[in-house]
Amino acid sequence: MLGSRTKNQNRWGVLTLLLLMLAPLLLPLEGEAASPSDVKKVKKKKACKKCDLTGAILIKANLSGKKLTGADLKKADLSGANLKKAVLSGAKLSGAKLEGADMTGLTAKKMKGYGLNFSKVNLSLANFKGADLAAADFRGAKVKGIDFSGADLTWTDFRGCDLGSSNFAGANIEGADFTGAKIGAVKGKRKAKKGIFAKGWR
Numbered sequence: 001m002l003g004s005r006t007k008n009q010n011r012w013g014v015l016t017l018l019l020l021m022l023a024p025l026l027l028p029l030e031g032e033a034a035s036p037s038d039v040k041k042v043k044k045k046k047a048c049k050k051c052d053l054t055g056a057i058l059i060k061a062n063l064s065g066k067k068l069t070g071a072d073l074k075k076a077d078l079s080g081a082n083l084k085k086a087v088l089s090g091a092k093l094s095g096a097k098l099e100g101a102d103m104t105g106l107t108a109k110k111m112k113g114y115g116l117n118f119s120k121v122n123l124s125l126a127n128f129k130g131a132d133l134a135a136a137d138f139r140g141a142k143v144k145g146i147d148f149s150g151a152d153l154t155w156t157d158f159r160g161c162d163l164g165s166s167n168f169a170g171a172n173i174e175g176a177d178f179t180g181a182k183i184g185a186v187k188g189k190r191k192a193k194k195g196i197f198a199k200g201w202r
Helices: 002-026 036-044
Strands: none
Touching: none
């Protein structure tokens, strides 16, 4: 009996230790939850500057024309959201879900969006001047008439994109892939820092 009790105690001890080790992974990390008041504000007000919307669920939300300057939208779910003519200058969007979002006419100067996936996103006439979009994937997105001047576009994926009349003056496209992309009408080709896969930029 004593031996059985000892074995059970050892098992519970091991389980308790494992739970203590896994607890930090199971609990939400501090600073990763959106501010409930800011989530309400962004839905009702025209402006929500520097709002904490980290990880916010904004699927199909109507954010058209809203001023979200400097907002923290890291890991937010903006799938199918309406962001027409919204202002996201200086905002942080790394890790955000954007599939199917409408960002036509978006103003996002100096926005931080490392590694974003713009699949099925309408970005026509958006302003990404000076934005950090390194390692972003633009395949399947509408990217005509975009201002990428001075933006960090290192290792971005533009394969098969129609970039008609977009402006790349001063943009860093080192390592960017433009295989199969339409770049005939692109502006600032000579001023852009050339990427290793950017054929036809001379």
